[in-house]
Amino acid sequence: MPLRSTPSRCIITHEMIAGSLASIASTWMIVRRSQRDSGDCFCGTNATSHWLWGERALHQHGASARYTALGYLIHHICAMFWGCIYVSWLQGTGDRRVAPRGGEIGTKAMTVAALAATVDYTATPQRLTPGFERHLSLRSMGWVYLSFGAALAASTLFLTKR
Numbered sequence: 001m002p003l004r005s006t007p008s009r010c011i012i013t014h015e016m017i018a019g020s021l022a023s024i025a026s027t028w029m030i031v032r033r034s035q036r037d038s039g040d041c042f043c044g045t046n047a048t049s050h051w052l053w054g055e056r057a058l059h060q061h062g063a064s065a066r067y068t069a070l071g072y073l074i075h076h077i078c079a080m081f082w083g084c085i086y087v088s089w090l091q092g093t094g095d096r097r098v099a100p101r102g103g104e105i106g107t108k109a110m111t112v113a114a115l116a117a118t119v120d121y122t123a124t125p126q127r128l129t130p131g132f133e134r135h136l137s138l139r140s141m142g143w144v145y146l147s148f149g150a151a152l153a154a155s156t157l158f159l160t161k162r
Contacts, residue, residue, distance in 0.1 A: 011087060018155040019083025022113075023076040025151035026144050030075075030132050033140035040135075045071040047131030054127075058134050075130065078116075079148070086112040086152045105156045113149030117141070 027045060034044035040061040048071035050057040060067040090100055090108050100108075120130055133141055 011091065014155065014159055015084045015087045016080065017083075017159065018087055018152050019080035020076070021151040021155045022083055022148045023072075023079035025154075026079065026148040027072060027075060029140075029144045029147040030136070033136050033143055034132070037137050037140050038135040042068050044132035044135045045075070047071065047134055048074050050131045051128060058131060071131070078130075082112055082116045082148075083152065083155075085115075087156075090156065100156065100160075102157070105153050109153035109156070110146075110149040112152060113145045116148065117145045 030044040031041045035041040038044070042063045043061050046060040046064070046067035047058045049060075049067045051074055052070060053067065057067050057071070086109060089112065090105065121133070132144070136144065
């Protein structure tokens with residue numbers, strides 16, 4: 001089914017699904033890699049709440065509503081933003097009469113994930129970085145953004161029934 005010919009409500013749904021899947025997949029990877037790299041599965045997600053709680057959030061271990069829930073909420077909202085960027089780019093500006101091909105889907109999804117990583121760590125003030133980089137190795141960070149991009153692509157493949 002061509003994505004451009006669907007009603008705008010379906011495009012918004014695609015953006016929400018893309019962002020939500022990217023958030024869930026990357027959070028799952030943050031949890032797994034936090035456990036591996038830091039010995040606590042929640043510290044990476046907790047760290048994102050440093051937007052509100054400052055330096056204290058970067059040192060929190062264990063699950064809590066104050067740090068873990070807020071950290072996930074912040075991450076999810078940011079993922080929704082990147083999901084909108086991805087779907088908008090995938091839609092293009094012209095009249096799309098055919099669904100995007102798998103290669104285009106994967107390339108654009110991974111490019112958006114790479115752009116998100118670049119913006120997170122070069123254009124963002126320290127106080128607004130994701131925070132989980134304080135607990136993860138560079139390799140683990142790569143896995144987080146790879147899972148983010150893969151989930152963006154999976155949302156399109158799922159919605160276009162490929």
